Amino acid sequence: MISRYSLSPMKEIWTQEAQYERWLEVELALIKTYEELGIAPQNSYKNAKKNSKIDVEEILKIESEVRHDVIAFIKSVTENMNDEARYFHMGLTSSDVIDTALSLAMKQSLELIIDKLNEFIKVLKILAKKYKNTITLGRTHGIHAEPTSFGLKWLSYLSEAERNRERLEKTLEDISQGKLSGAVGNYANIDPSVEKKVLEKLSLMPCKISTQIVPRDIHAEFLYNLSLLGAGIERIALEIRHLQRSEVQEAFEPFTKGQRGSSAMPHKKNPIISERLCGMARLLRSNADAAAENIALWHERDISHSSIERIIIPDSCLIAFYMLEKVTWMVEGIDVKEDQMIEQFKRSYNLVFSQRVMLTLVSKGFSREDAYKLTQKVALECWNSKKDFKEEIKKVNDDEHYFSKNEIEDIFNPTYFLKNISKIYERFNFEDEE
């Protein structure tokens, strides 16, 4: 991933050095296990830990000769070891180390992502509560539909974010699996009990069954669920982009101090963060698609998945983390224009209330047919001549022929449409966050 989108602490997980450290962590857990089992002599672990060293440059140099990353690693890292070196990597196959360490990295990454997601969820709850009673126009097909609560949008994003959290928590469990089952997964040179002990030390579970590697549907699930997380963020970002349009202006991304869209045109505040997030969702999607091609490997494993995983797994972790960071910042600082939301009703001449006019007429005894005809006539006139529907209804009604003045105000009162939303809010738990 380019440095522009690599944020701490996620980026520290995916350095070359951190990878070697995780390999070492696995190897040391093995020596500790051997010591506990009486296979390695006392202090083997202590000495191995003390005498191991990670020298990235050196390892890469050796690798360029032997063309095998784990052999290069072992050679370099054990250089200063004494007898304890005998137990280093003993009974393991390279993939035992690599794949277990990859699970560790994915687990750590996912924990960071879930933490960030929890922060984001808190912010979404705040917005959902804050705008519960804020009237805005609901739009379907991009067309004004019915008044609704601005808070419901945030409640909807909250609900999706909670679904994504649930998916990722499930995935966190699934990815917390390592394997020390040998070259073809049959434990020919290592006992399952050793695997269990080693993985316990790493807070991982053993795969119920592995080949040379951890099965790749698990990694695909991981990237699929990051893709869903990204699409959930994209949905919010797309909404902001729409609300910030020059013709809408109902909400704006926070504008950093010193930032300028255009020198002379103050309206030129571009929703660049939201746009950036939309682009990034595409990457999470396509990386996930690629990961699904890595599942069907040959026999007890082929290594075709490896080259692409070196790219897409870190990249998707980094991008997902970046997206959460930015969307949280953006939503937290969002500049909402409640007046403008009301103003917006005029763009469709208050015609969003036409159905209520008609239904009120019906409730007053008009036949549906007559009510419809009357309403439709006025509505069409407003649409064609760009006149305000409320004003035209008042004109038609000027002797209170159909409605009392109060009734008119009531009909055109958008809060009517919020009457049931508390029942939606009650389905969510707002307590725990306070």
Place this chain on the structure above:
Amino acid sequence: MISRYSLSPMKEIWTQEAQYERWLEVELALIKTYEELGIAPQNSYKNAKKNSKIDVEEILKIESEVRHDVIAFIKSVTENMNDEARYFHMGLTSSDVIDTALSLAMKQSLELIIDKLNEFIKVLKILAKKYKNTITLGRTHGIHAEPTSFGLKWLSYLSEAERNRERLEKTLEDISQGKLSGAVGNYANIDPSVEKKVLEKLSLMPCKISTQIVPRDIHAEFLYNLSLLGAGIERIALEIRHLQRSEVQEAFEPFTKGQRGSSAMPHKKNPIISERLCGMARLLRSNADAAAENIALWHERDISHSSIERIIIPDSCLIAFYMLEKVTWMVEGIDVKEDQMIEQFKRSYNLVFSQRVMLTLVSKGFSREDAYKLTQKVALECWNSKKDFKEEIKKVNDDEHYFSKNEIEDIFNPTYFLKNISKIYERFNFEDEE
């Protein structure tokens, strides 16, 4: 493909019957060739043609027994033949027939698509010319940017459509390849000269080299270029969806007589065709992605590509054809609101002219710094208080302190921004269509 999106004459290409007819076409071209070469006796072709029959039900019934589609086909189609049956399929392998016939189907489909695309290009030219001098707001990031010509949008779509036509014409050549090179592509049982003569009759070229089948990068290229065509249509559809938004209302999809978005709300005209087209572009994209997995087959062929090709190739042809049909209809009948485009400038308080105010001040001798400060002060006031920038500039200027009245009108005249567009139009050929 579901019948809802299957239009004639494209759908007739992809029936089971049409497939068998193409197989027969290949087989008859072979007999004719054998007759020409003196291998088959005179009248073999005539008799084979006369005595062949296609009975879809019967073929499928036989296939369910023998589990081989070409064997079933041959058995049924030659049932009423006499001696000429000896030369039917002689020297061929099943894939010679299937793959050559598939090329025929793709070629026919692509010809239909290019025809439709040509019609569409004509309509785009008409719109580009018609709206050449129609002022509209150019928008970047969804934010008002600079006035521009509404015709330029159509010229841009035209240009993309022409690029897609060029791509598809290249692909038409590439797909016009068949093969009669036998089971592994070595012509062990058939001479290359026979292949050449047969394919000539079918207006196809021989593959320079084939395996058991025509190489699949060609089919992937086909679907990739249909995907680009779809994305070009998506771009237009997305524009219409934006222009039809309740807050924009600058252009509308045609509304069929009798169609109703909503019974009482006449503003509820939903851009459903444009939305449908956007969804369909996603299918063309994902089908193309799948096709690229079909290229790397095992050795002289494995048949894993076949099951998915039976679905994605017809589906992408049908959808591309449907999209062209609909987008042409939509663009042809588009309801453009030129007044509304001018009205739109007010949504950003005519601030799109602020740069011209500043530059005019500079041209009058103001330092850039002073010009900027003056303009920015007024502009910010307008933005914050929702005042019209032109009116505020007039106020500041009320003694013609900075500008003459004519100058003000000139500054706020959006046609300034169209001064160079003829030079763009000149790059396109509008002659040939008239």
Place this chain on the structure above:
Amino acid sequence: MISRYSLSPMKEIWTQEAQYERWLEVELALIKTYEELGIAPQNSYKNAKKNSKIDVEEILKIESEVRHDVIAFIKSVTENMNDEARYFHMGLTSSDVIDTALSLAMKQSLELIIDKLNEFIKVLKILAKKYKNTITLGRTHGIHAEPTSFGLKWLSYLSEAERNRERLEKTLEDISQGKLSGAVGNYANIDPSVEKKVLEKLSLMPCKISTQIVPRDIHAEFLYNLSLLGAGIERIALEIRHLQRSEVQEAFEPFTKGQRGSSAMPHKKNPIISERLCGMARLLRSNADAAAENIALWHERDISHSSIERIIIPDSCLIAFYMLEKVTWMVEGIDVKEDQMIEQFKRSYNLVFSQRVMLTLVSKGFSREDAYKLTQKVALECWNSKKDFKEEIKKVNDDEHYFSKNEIEDIFNPTYFLKNISKIYERFNFEDEE
């Protein structure tokens, strides 16, 4: 989906008629609810049920005029109704019906898929048990690696199938959500309690919050998990294709009576089902990829997802079902050649035992260096001269210099590599299936 790959009872779920029946099911559940709540008079439900009719042709004819599928449906289906028609669709928006009915269809489909998957899992268990002690060569990178148990392959597929079942069961819950929350999801014209009662009758839960529609991350999750299921089947199919290679011949797809790969060449049994399944996995993948583009819709919904969902959702259900049917059949009838598996060791000259030779030498007191040199010398000679490693070791050893005769037999006994596999089997539950 083409009829070739559409199997009962899945295909009956996705007919046009079945869709209208589900719509009617939703509408009738509403009338019943109204009746229960005293809103509609007694017997409304009974009469509505009795007087409703579904006439697909008529509905489609009306739709072609009014260009609205639900309006056409209502008009046709209520034609013979009396007063109860007043309560038909009352308070609903079209998407309440469409999206709730879509959830029903996806739920029914997923139930069928899970049933099939359960059958498949049973078959996998049988194979895993049957071949527990069957020696075969484990291969990594396509190269002989270490002896292993043929049963472990099936246990590995079983484990993946169980993970996929778990995913799909979770998805079944997630997809069992409907919505009757109106045009923008705010229940302006219907009470949440009505939604609850109606959905209960349909065995669905209400969405915690909906827009005009059920949120689309749920549908993407559905297709993502079908894609993982497909990739799991692809993994098995790919294995069969490898095992059936002419050079391997360790296992064969069942060959139907009467089926012929080639008339004269009996070895020409092609693994066509496996190949077909591999192709189909690509479709599930690309459909899933497309579904993820449907999540970020505009505001309270745009309808761009609809066109593509009409295709990819039924297609993925049909293909997943087909794949399960075929893979179960294939695995159930698999023709395993245990002798050939042993024969295979000769292809790499029994060199897979070289490590055991070396380790045995070490255990006898040889330095690792010396043991390595000795083994390596013989091994290289075998590799270069295509000699059998066991025989060459015997020669080197002819005076029992290094090993006793029994030791040699022991070293070259592949069952050694199975010593720990019972511990893997113990992790699985084989009881419940008997």
Place this chain on the structure above:
Amino acid sequence: MISRYSLSPMKEIWTQEAQYERWLEVELALIKTYEELGIAPQNSYKNAKKNSKIDVEEILKIESEVRHDVIAFIKSVTENMNDEARYFHMGLTSSDVIDTALSLAMKQSLELIIDKLNEFIKVLKILAKKYKNTITLGRTHGIHAEPTSFGLKWLSYLSEAERNRERLEKTLEDISQGKLSGAVGNYANIDPSVEKKVLEKLSLMPCKISTQIVPRDIHAEFLYNLSLLGAGIERIALEIRHLQRSEVQEAFEPFTKGQRGSSAMPHKKNPIISERLCGMARLLRSNADAAAENIALWHERDISHSSIERIIIPDSCLIAFYMLEKVTWMVEGIDVKEDQMIEQFKRSYNLVFSQRVMLTLVSKGFSREDAYKLTQKVALECWNSKKDFKEEIKKVNDDEHYFSKNEIEDIFNPTYFLKNISKIYERFNFEDEE
């Protein structure tokens, strides 16, 4: 892209510094143009060039404040300029610089890729010629089919590589387009003649029409065609993986001196480069899929494409270049085992000749029915009892009942199958490379 897969000189194109240098190149071409047109005073270009500096750290530091990359760039790069700074960026919008420079980078990258591809094509020609008469088994479905020439495989890859070269050469033309048409593509602040002159200096053409940016179907075409290139390499890599299988051993990737697959097992040469290339093809595919989502942008541009393009465009260039480097190396050093190819016929008991036996019987006057029965009987016996078909035919024939001895040798001579391959080779031009 990770450094592991970033090779010179491609990686130098995609550094941050190189990007700024290309931006400067565009800006300087503008000043030169202004000077030529008499708009800027003499020596403006010379001075601007002399006084410009690129300080990556400084630019990034400024960007972190102003949040606009081009503004930061201009500020830093012009710091030491005098009057000539007035003409720097004059009349341009940021995207004029960014997008034109991106085209330059893609053009340079594609030129490198085409150069590498030409080298690869030379190597493919060498192999095609070298193995023209090498007998090998053609395989379909992974099953032995018919003898063929090993050279035909390479000729087939050559042909695909040539198609990919043709596609990339077309794309090179298409991508060689820049734009200096201003904020919405209407040349309001710059004349098309200036654009033309500037782009000429950069060896680019002006877009026929642009919005704020170069249209994105061109970038998608670029990535689509890199994806096809990748799939072509994947096809070769997949073949090598198959040929190197322990059961096949017909060809091997070059094994670097010092490289070891396994310490004791010399047969453990893993085709790791080929496997790596297969994985990388997946990345090119998914990046291309993502690029196609970037085409339909809002109005005169939205910037959602930018974040993802910063990743996928360099990554796909780097990976494509890496793949070509490696596949060329691999193919050049391939270790072909011609003897083993002949040996292979025994794996299917020489049954690949059964059809020739049957056809020879027919040519000798046997009815097709009788010939078939006889052949089939022997063939089945061989298949079931693992006997050699040639030997069994000899037995049946022991009194030369059916064939003379010479005829038998002729029937079982695989060179028969190569009789027409010269005609395929003649379609290719081998002259120009020598």
